[in-house]
Amino acid sequence: MIFFWAFVIGGLICVIGQIMFDVFKLSPAHTLTTLVVAGAILDGLGLYEPLIDFAGAGATVPITSFGNSLVHGAMQEAEKHGLIGVITGMFEVTSSGISAAIIFGVIGALIFKPKG
Amino acid sequence: MSNDKKKNLPPQAQEYQAFQSRREVKRPILKNCIKAFLVGGFICLIGQCITTFYIYYFNFTEQTAGNPTTATLIFLTMLLTGFGVYDRIGQFAGAGSAVPVTGFGNAVISAAIEHKTEGFILGIGGSMFKVAGPVITYGVFSAFIVALIKTILIKWGGF
Numbered sequence: 001m002i003f004f005w006a007f008v009i010g011g012l013i014c015v016i017g018q019i020m021f022d023v024f025k026l027s028p029a030h031t032l033t034t035l036v037v038a039g040a041i042l043d044g045l046g047l048y049e050p051l052i053d054f055a056g057a058g059a060t061v062p063i064t065s066f067g068n069s070l071v072h073g074a075m076q077e078a079e080k081h082g083l084i085g086v087i088t089g090m091f092e093v094t095s096s097g098i099s100a101a102i103i104f105g106v107i108g109a110l111i112f113k114p115k116g
Numbered sequence: 117m118s119n120d121k122k123k124n125l126p127p128q129a130q131e132y133q134a135f136q137s138r139r140e141v142k143r144p145i146l147k148n149c150i151k152a153f154l155v156g157g158f159i160c161l162i163g164q165c166i167t168t169f170y171i172y173y174f175n176f177t178e179q180t181a182g183n184p185t186t187a188t189l190i191f192l193t194m195l196l197t198g199f200g201v202y203d204r205i206g207q208f209a210g211a212g213s214a215v216p217v218t219g220f221g222n223a224v225i226s227a228a229i230e231h232k233t234e235g236f237i238l239g240i241g242g243s244m245f246k247v248a249g250p251v252i253t254y255g256v257f258s259a260f261i262v263a264l265i266k267t268i269l270i271k272w273g274g275f
Contacts, residue, residue: 062156
């Protein structure tokens with residue numbers, strides 16, 4: 001069942017992105033930035049965690065989860081160390097997305113040739 | 117363009133604006149949304165399969181399996197971007213391929229490949245985050261604000 005909801009919720013988040021592309025005529029960078037900020041705010045309100053429990057990868061794969069896990073890492077550290085934890089814990093949970101992008105970006109650039 | 121700006125333009129330019137908006141190709145919004153839904157949903161479905169795989173074979177929990185899933189998806193994106201397949205998917209799917217984390221990976225990796233000719237430091241290193249940079253910048257900044265408010269509320273607000 002989680003496979004079905006992952007498909008539906010993930011698809012719906014992409015439709016929101018598509019509407020921002022087509023109806024509000026935002027560039028991809030603007031759309032992604034808005035979605036990340038929305039994810040951070042949703043997690044601040046405590047709404048993103050239930051969505052992950054409900055939809056699994058449907059909620060963790062879209063870029064909104066990036067904002068969610070940033071807030072999550074910050075809050076985890078903040079509980080232990082107080083206000084300074086907000087800064088030190090920021091990348092605690094979300095490290096894999098950025099590090100994977102950097103690592104595979106460099107490897108990809110070494111292997112593949114630019115086209116066109 | 118907003119109405120305030122339009123008033124300041126000379127009449128020819130206003131006429132041209134009206135002409136341009138009449139002639140602009142209307143975007144098939146519903147069709148695009150369906151495509152985005154199907155492709156985006158499919159990418160999340162693959163993500164769910166990878167998540168399930170990590171939970172059963174590598175003892176991750178549902179909370180922690182998101183991280184290796186992200187890394188795996190970005191690895192697959194590297195292959196698809198390198199062979200030029202991801203661009204094709206992107207043309208078809210629009211936001212369906214841009215919103216999942218694979219779109220973020222594609223933005224970084226394609227920029228790295230594209231700017232390879234400008235050298236390793238300024239080309240690959242400098243241009244890698246040209247498109248994806250704002251996502252990280254404002255993601256971190258907004259997460260900071262949200263976490264700060266929440267921490268203050270919890271510590272001193274008694275929530």
